Amino acid sequence: MADSKSVILQIKRQANPREKSHWEEFELPYKPGMNVISCLMDIAANPVTRDGKATTPITYDSNCLEEVCGSCAMLINRRAHMACSALVDRLEQPIRLEPLSKFPVVRDLAVDRQVLFENLKAVKAWVPIDGTYDLGPGPRMTSEQQEAAYPLSRCISCCCCMEVCPQFNEKTGFVGAAVLSQVRLFNTHPTGAALKRERLAALMGDGGIQECGYAQNCVEICPKDIPLTRSISEVAGAVMHHAISDLFRT
Amino acid sequence: MASNPRIIVVGGGLAGLSAVIKLAEMGGTVDLFSIVPVKRSHSVCAQGGINAAKNLKGEGDSTWQHFDDTIYGGDFLANQPPVKAMCEAAPAIIDLLDRMGVPFNRTPEGLLDFRRFGGTLYHRTAFAGATTGQQLLYALDEQVRRYEAEGKVNKYEHWEFLSAVLDGNGICRGICAMDLRSMEVRPFPADAVIVATGGIGAIFGKSTNSVVCTGSAQSALYQQGCYYANGEFIQVHPTSIPGEDKLRLMSESARGEGGRVWVPKQSGDARDPKSIPENERWYFLEDWYPKYGNLVPRDVATRAIFKVVYEYHLGIDGKPMVYLDLTHIDRKILDRKLEGILEIYEKFVGDDPRDTPMKIFPGMHYTMGGLWVDFKQATSIPGIFAAGECEYQYHGANRLGANSLVSCIFGGFVAGPAAIEYASNQSAATSNRHFEAEQKHQEENNARLMKSEGSENPFRLWRELGELMTKNCTVIRYDASLKETDGKLCEMLERFRRINLSDRSQWANTSVVFARQLYNMLQLSRVIAQGAALRSESRGAHYKPDFPERDDKNWLKTTKASFAPDADEPRFEFEPVDVSLIPPRARKY
Ligand SMILES: Cc1cc2nc3c(=O)[nH]c(=O)nc-3n(C[C@H](O)[C@H](O)[C@H](O)COP(=O)(O)OP(=O)(O)OC[C@H]3O[C@@H](n4cnc5c(N)ncnc54)[C@H](O)[C@@H]3O)c2cc1C
Ligand code: SF4
Ligand code: SF4
Numbered sequence: 001m002a003d004s005k006s007v008i009l010q011i012k013r014q015a016n017p018r019e020k021s022h023w024e025e026f027e028l029p030y031k032p033g034m035n036v037i038s039c040l041m042d043i044a045a046n047p048v049t050r051d052g053k054a055t056t057p058i059t060y061d062s063n064c065l066e067e068v069c070g071s072c073a074m075l076i077n078r079r080a081h082m083a084c085s086a087l088v089d090r091l092e093q094p095i096r097l098e099p100l101s102k103f104p105v106v107r108d109l110a111v112d113r114q115v116l117f118e119n120l121k122a123v124k125a126w127v128p129i130d131g132t133y134d135l136g137p138g139p140r141m142t143s144e145q146q147e148a149a150y151p152l153s154r155c156i157s158c159c160c161c162m163e164v165c166p167q168f169n170e171k172t173g174f175v176g177a178a179v180l181s182q183v184r185l186f187n188t189h190p191t192g193a194a195l196k197r198e199r200l201a202a203l204m205g206d207g208g209i210q211e212c213g214y215a216q217n218c219v220e221i222c223p224k225d226i227p228l229t230r231s232i233s234e235v236a237g238a239v240m241h242h243a244i245s246d247l248f249r250t
Numbered sequence: 251m252a253s254n255p256r257i258i259v260v261g262g263g264l265a266g267l268s269a270v271i272k273l274a275e276m277g278g279t280v281d282l283f284s285i286v287p288v289k290r291s292h293s294v295c296a297q298g299g300i301n302a303a304k305n306l307k308g309e310g311d312s313t314w315q316h317f318d319d320t321i322y323g324g325d326f327l328a329n330q331p332p333v334k335a336m337c338e339a340a341p342a343i344i345d346l347l348d349r350m351g352v353p354f355n356r357t358p359e360g361l362l363d364f365r366r367f368g369g370t371l372y373h374r375t376a377f378a379g380a381t382t383g384q385q386l387l388y389a390l391d392e393q394v395r396r397y398e399a400e401g402k403v404n405k406y407e408h409w410e411f412l413s414a415v416l417d418g419n420g421i422c423r424g425i426c427a428m429d430l431r432s433m434e435v436r437p438f439p440a441d442a443v444i445v446a447t448g449g450i451g452a453i454f455g456k457s458t459n460s461v462v463c464t465g466s467a468q469s470a471l472y473q474q475g476c477y478y479a480n481g482e483f484i485q486v487h488p489t490s491i492p493g494e495d496k497l498r499l500m501s502e503s504a505r506g507e508g509g510r511v512w513v514p515k516q517s518g519d520a521r522d523p524k525s526i527p528e529n530e531r532w533y534f535l536e537d538w539y540p541k542y543g544n545l546v547p548r549d550v551a552t553r554a555i556f557k558v559v560y561e562y563h564l565g566i567d568g569k570p571m572v573y574l575d576l577t578h579i580d581r582k583i584l585d586r587k588l589e590g591i592l593e594i595y596e597k598f599v600g601d602d603p604r605d606t607p608m609k610i611f612p613g614m615h616y617t618m619g620g621l622w623v624d625f626k627q628a629t630s631i632p633g634i635f636a637a638g639e640c641e642y643q644y645h646g647a648n649r650l651g652a653n654s655l656v657s658c659i660f661g662g663f664v665a666g667p668a669a670i671e672y673a674s675n676q677s678a679a680t681s682n683r684h685f686e687a688e689q690k691h692q693e694e695n696n697a698r699l700m701k702s703e704g705s706e707n708p709f710r711l712w713r714e715l716g717e718l719m720t721k722n723c724t725v726i727r728y729d730a731s732l733k734e735t736d737g738k739l740c741e742m743l744e745r746f747r748r749i750n751l752s753d754r755s756q757w758a759n760t761s762v763v764f765a766r767q768l769y770n771m772l773q774l775s776r777v778i779a780q781g782a783a784l785r786s787e788s789r790g791a792h793y794k795p796d797f798p799e800r801d802d803k804n805w806l807k808t809t810k811a812s813f814a815p816d817a818d819e820p821r822f823e824f825e826p827v828d829v830s831l832i833p834p835r836a837r838k839y
């Protein structure tokens with residue numbers, strides 16, 4: 001593919017959430033080092049379809065262009081992927097672009113992923129500090145603790161793990177792997193652990209941890225290689241433990 | 251005024267979120283506006299770390315030394331008292347971030363680890379792997395989410411600030427913003443406004459910045475009467491990875507951990523870099539700057555690379571590129587301390603920098619200039635404060651690596667309380683009609699763009715702008731080409747009137763949004779180009795071969811640009827720099 005002189009893209013377009021979708025095809029001059037976002041930029045600079053019809057630039061989300069802001073997740077050749085790190089040289093053509101399928105479409109390739117942020121609120125994904133005044137350093141931590149926390153803390157909220165999860169849908173209301181992994185992160189932080197019970201309680205019942213069928217699609221797709229199945233099983237264990245101890249408490 | 255002031259914060263990067271946290275903690279109600287969900291702000295890109303003189307390595311580091319390095323690195327152009335205050339506050343800021351749960355790297359004893367960065371001889375940079383900005387932003391984002399859950403913060407994400415609402419006395423009473431989905435333009439009242447809208451990289455087309463760093467908000471405020479200061483000081487980072495869509499940064503931390511910059515001594519040497527023996531390599535930074543070596547400040551390293559490539563013609567394969575080599579460092583150390591950035595190189599270039607030297611070249615990275623603010627972060631329009639990269643206060647003529655994150659957080663921490671104090675002494679506006687007027691004005695702007703029947707594509711015009719600015723307003727500057735640049739900018743503003751939006755729909759229309767930003771970029775570009783033309787000296791990042799020396803007698807001054815609406819162009823005045831604490835001395839690394 002690397003030496004072909006043009007790049008063909010098929011893009012699923014949808015003018016707004018109520019409109020029906022349709023496909024458009026584009027042909028762009030090939031340049032070395034292209035990625036899907038640079039293709040979308042080229043289309044914006046010359047919004048004409050392959051058969052010569054004038055059209056509108058594609059609406060999509062992006063910001064960092066180095067796979068750290070989590071904006072640009074979409075389906076690329078049917079696979080959830082960050083568009084900025086999807087190099088044209090490594091993609092089969094025609095390159096097929098669609099919006100993530102599990103989230104409401106805003107327009108074209110842009111979807112609404114607010115649900116993740118709401119779920120992070122629901123599980124209190126933060127360290128409850130007393131205030132911003134000077135209280136000296138935080139709790140001492142070993143390198144091992146830091147090396148366990150850091151990978152979890154690299155989640156970019158892209159929602160790819162939710163897109164590919166068979167259990168993530170309206171029926172189950174499942175929170176998804178990213179949120180479970182954040183619960184693990186904050187429950188293992190010495191100060192964050194203060195809210196552990198509340199977090200686990202939020203994960204009991206419908207939409208909680210019980211929905212996960214351990215299909216492991218999530219861990220395979222995660223662009224940041226976050227150890228999601230490990231997080232899920234640890235949180236599942238903690239929820240179980242919490243449920244049992246609650247039983248004895250009452 | 252109200253016991254519970256209502257404050258608008260525009261921008262949710264490190265600076266904006268720091269301000270929000272202070273405001274919420276002090277009992278204010280905050281409306282937070284951001285183009286992207288705040289967790290996706292550009293601050294996530296920061297890689298290397300954050301400076302604070304904690305002196306945990308037995309080196310005798312001190313906040314005064316940090317202060318001195320910052321002032322000296324900035325070639326004495328920064329007002330000194332606020333920089334001193336920032337350096338003194340930095341250690342407690344690190345402690346706070348540590349308490350918020352930032353997974354900073356640790357020493358064997360479990361204390362915070364520090365690495366070296368450019369422009370200092372001390373280990374002063376705290377870091378979380380090589381994604382420090384991401385980790386800091388997340389920590390602040392989490393605290394803000396907590397306040398959001400408590401009802402103290404309302405987020406308006408996917409909303410863009412368009413303009414301030416000023417009353418008949420020129421006092422800011424709120425803002426006008428646009429919903430980027432419904433395209434609705436709406437005025438929002440507030441007792442004070444804090445602007446924290448970040449950098450301006452998009453003006454240079456390709457840069458290390460994120461897509462939304464257009465400087466559009468700063469430019470809009472400048473056109474409404476805010477001073478814009480030191481616009482001509484643009485930092486070009488010595489080590490970025492050239493790309494089709496952006497210049498991805500290769501952080502200074504790569505050199506902080508021992509990375510070495512070199513080129514083959516033989517021009518056009520096409521051998522595999524690893525097969526080139528040591529004595530046939532030229533480590534030119536180590537050669538020219540034995541004391542600081544690869545860790546000279548950015549402006550110095552960038553000019554050195556330009557010299558090697560364009561004067562000595564020693565770029566790799568004759569191309570504008572030099573090697574940044576990590577292959578002599580233990581893989582385990584690289585993974586533990588630099589994984590995030592090595593991953594970027596691997597993902598986007600395809601080579602493993604643990605095995606192969608990286609090919610890098612300087613790229614536009616940061617603006618030292620920005621909205622003029624006083625020592626309390628107040629801009630020249632009453633009621634508008636600014637913090638973070640969008641203002642000019644802390645970095646003088648050249649920013650030191652890892653000093654931006656600390657200046658963002660410190661600036662936010664100053665702006666928040668200052669805005670509350672301002673709001674509590676301010677009397678209510680006498681009428682509401684300014685809101686309607688501003689809304690109508692902005693709606694008309696949109697309508698005009700939608701109707702415009704010309705032939706200019708805004709995205710193509712933007713690419714031209716980027717090429718023009720990169721060529722003439724970055725590393726090496728000549729008066730003739732700066733003047734020519736300003737002429738071209740005027741032409742582009744003229745062409746802007748003939749813009750044609752290929753998209754005229756009223757829903758999530760990115761073309762109209764971008765066109766608005768482009769107009770503001772063009773106006774701000776003139777401030778940069780003209781400011782650079784006026785400054786007849788070389789200082790920090792501003793380098794003119796025709797005036798190669800720093801000239802304190804005439805130019806130890808802050809440039810202040812103001813917009814003249816009738817002439818539709820900037821006017822300039824100059825303000826003395828406060829050098830009351832450290833007398834200026836020659837800058838020699
Ligand atoms: C690749 C890279 C690496 C870096 N590494 C380091 C480092 O290691 N150490 C260091 O100290 N510095 C580093 N820097 C510099 C530092 O990252 C930035 O200066 C800093 O993050 C800027 O933060 P900010 O809060 O001012 O703005 P940003 O983080 O850019 O946030 C701006 C906010 O404003 C919003 N916004 C912008 N315009 C509008 C508008 N019109 N309406 C509504 N919202 C708007 C955006 O949505 C965003 O939320 C690096 C910079 C780059 C480019
Ligand atoms: S393991 Fe399967 S079911 Fe569970 S979160 Fe991952 S993808 Fe979903
Ligand atoms: S866990 Fe991975 S896939 Fe899921 S949101 Fe986070 S980064 Fe994305």
Ligand code: FES
Binds near residue numbers: 064066068069
């Ligand atoms: S644009 Fe930030 S992850 Fe792709």
